[in-house]
Amino acid sequence: xxxxxxxxxxxxxxxxxxxxxxxxxxxxxxxxxxxxxxxxxxxxxxxxxxxxxxxxxxxxxxxxxxxxxxxxxxxxxxxxxxxxxxxxxxxxxxxxxxxxxxxxxxxxxxxxxxxxxxxxxxxxxxxxxxxxxxxxxxxxxxxxxxxxxxxxxxxxxxxxxxxxxxxxxxxxxxxxxxxxxxxxxxxxxxxxxxxxxxxxxxxxxxxxxxxx
Amino acid sequence: xxxxxxxxxxxxxxxxxxxxxxxxxxxxxxxxxxxxxxxxxxxxxxxxxxxxxxxxxxxxxxxxxxxxxxxxxxxxxxxxxxxxxxxxxxxxxxxxxxxxxxxxxxxxxxxxxxxxxxxxxxxxxxxxxxxxxxxxxxxxxxxxxxxxxxxxx
Numbered sequence: 122x123x124x125x126x127x128x129x130x131x132x133x134x135x136x137x138x139x140x141x142x143x144x145x146x147x148x149x150x151x152x153x154x155x156x157x158x159x160x161x162x163x164x165x166x167x168x169x170x171x172x173x174x175x176x177x178x179x180x181x182x183x184x185x186x187x188x189x190x191x192x193x194x195x196x197x198x199x200x201x202x203x204x205x206x207x208x209x210x211x212x213x214x215x216x217x218x219x220x221x222x223x224x225x226x227x228x229x230x231x232x233x234x235x236x237x238x239x240x241x242x243x244x245x246x247x248x249x250x251x252x253x254x255x256x257x258x259x260x261x262x263x264x265x266x267x268x269x270x271x272x273x274x275x276x277x278x279x280x281x282x283x284x285x286x287x288x289x290x291x292x293x294x295x296x297x298x299x300x301x302x303x304x305x306x307x308x309x310x311x312x313x314x315x316x317x318x319x320x321x322x323x324x325x326x327x328x329x330x331x332x333x
Numbered sequence: 334x335x336x337x338x339x340x341x342x343x344x345x346x347x348x349x350x351x352x353x354x355x356x357x358x359x360x361x362x363x364x365x366x367x368x369x370x371x372x373x374x375x376x377x378x379x380x381x382x383x384x385x386x387x388x389x390x391x392x393x394x395x396x397x398x399x400x401x402x403x404x405x406x407x408x409x410x411x412x413x414x415x416x417x418x419x420x421x422x423x424x425x426x427x428x429x430x431x432x433x434x435x436x437x438x439x440x441x442x443x444x445x446x447x448x449x450x451x452x453x454x455x456x457x458x459x460x461x462x463x464x465x466x467x468x469x470x471x472x473x474x475x476x477x478x479x480x481x482x483x484x485x486x
Contacts, residue, residue, distance in 0.1 A: 131337035134387055135344065140363070140412035147337060306340075317337075 123221045124203035124324045125150045126173035127307070129232065131317045135298055135308065145298050145308045148230070150323055152305060153217040156194055158209045159202065167205040171217060172197025173320070199320045219305040226297045227326035232314035236287030245285040290314040294329035341386035345409040348464060350457055352391060352408075354379050354429055355422025355442045360393060360406055361415040372414060375404060378422065378442055380429040391416075394432060396440065401433060418457065421445040 127150035135143045157170035172189075174197060181189070181196040189196045192213045222228065242248040242263040251259035263282070267275045292313055299308035313321055352358065359376045377395030380403070384390050387409045394403045406413050423445035432440055 130340075131335070133337060133341050133344070134409075136387075136407075136410055138411060140410050142407065142410070147340060149336075 123217075124169075124171060124201070124322060125217050125219070125221055126153050126171055126199050126201055127151060127305075127321055127323060128174070129313055129315055129317055129319050129321050130306070132312065143298060143310050144312075145310055146230075146313045148307045148309060148313065148321060148323060150219045150305055150307045151217055151221075154194055154197065155211050155213050155215040155217070156189065156192065156197060156200060158211070158213060160208065167208055168202040169205060169209050169211060170200060170202045173199040201322055203324070218302070219300055219307050220302045222297050222300055222307060222323070222325075224297055224299060227294050227329045228297060228309065228323050229291050229293045229326050230295060230309065230313040230321050230323050231289065231291045232319055232321040234286045234288055234290045234314045235316050237285040239283065240285035241282045242280065245282060246280045248280075294326050338386060341388075345387040348460065349408055350416055350418055350460070351453070352379060352382060352416065352418065353421065354382060354427055355424035355445070356418050357420040357422065357442075358391075358393060359415075359417040359419055360391075360404075360413060361417070362406065363412045363414055376419065377402075377404075378429070378432065380432055381427070394429075421450050421453075 127148045130147040130149050132144060132146050135145050137143070151173065153171040153173045155169055156172040159166060159168040159170065161167055172194065175195045176198040178186075178196060185196060194214065237244065241261055243250055243261055248263060250261060251257050251264075253260055266279055266281070292311065295313070296310045297307060298310050300306070301308075307323065309323070315321060356379050357376065358379060359374050361372050361374055363370055364373045375393060375395070377393040379391050380394045381392040382389070383392070389408045390405050391408060392403055392405045394401060396402070406416075408416065421444065422442035424442055429442070432442075
């Protein structure tokens with residue numbers, strides 16, 4: 122298991138030798154610094170805390186300032202933990218770079234999806250739309266939401282309109298097409314959650330099998 | 334410049350001719366016949382240019398046996414080996430979809446002439462010569478191949 126924090130740069134295409142094309146997302150991954158090590162005796166679980174991207178000192182809140190000052194690490198903007206099964210093998214101040222991954226690896230990418238505000242059922246759940254013509258007034262309405270006198274209520278969990286997006290989402294089993302170690306860039310096949318410049322976590326895929 | 338644009342510039346082909354809608358072009362496209370590969374030349378009029386950076390495509394229209402055929406070529410695809418401008422077109426639109434409704438002599442696009450075209454043509458020739466020269470300088474054997482290609486074009 123490897124975790125790395127990064128920023129989504131955007132999407133582009135990669136051409137293979139035989140002319141086939143792959144849509145890829147470019148992620149600026151790392152360098153990340155180990156900012157804290159959580160241990161069984163101290164915290165009740167084993168984990169490594171990683172930090173990504175320096176931030177100006179004046180923007181750091183006081184509690185975080187203390188957290189970074191304790192280990193004399195430059196304040197980081199994005200902190201996430203990687204849960205471990207055993208005690209951590211690294212030390213505070215160790216650096217994780219994009220070369221932690223290599224071409225062909227399968228990864229999961231975790232990010233915060235684009236916020237869509239209060240969205241209707243068509244956008245949020247993929248409901249069908251009604252007719253726009255022939256006297257229809259039922260264009261984007263959800264339709265029937267249940268039965269009549271029995272049970273005379275709407276069943277729990279009925280999909281409806283409401284807030285959509287701006288939520289943590291994981292896309293699983295994406296293939297790494299290329300790693301640029303110099304600039305710490307990872308090219309991941311397919312899309313990843315969130316807008317360009319959004320923070321993402323890239324980790325070794327939890328399920329899925331690496332093909333030959 | 335945005336990092337993604339820089340990346341696209343690095344990943345894509347370094348030198349492509351400047352193409353315009355209305356230009357008549359020969360597209361050298363690598364096709365597979367059984368287990369052999371050969372270059373097929375598809376010539377026609379560019380009726381639209383879409384996308385930017387590495388995702389740039391051209392749509393080339395030609396009439397084959399009385400039937401209009403349009404093919405879209407991703408310019409940065411390695412299978413598109415070369416695009417040669419044979420004639421510049423004088424058009425006032427970015428998308429020439431109106432050509433689809435025309436038959437016979439009306440499908441022709443007026444040729445663009447003038448000093449600017451002449452200068453651009455010379456620049457294009459110079460660019461191709463520079464590429465060939467660079468190839469010759471690099472290696473003797475493959476340079477011969479590329480020279481032949483330019484003659485054909």
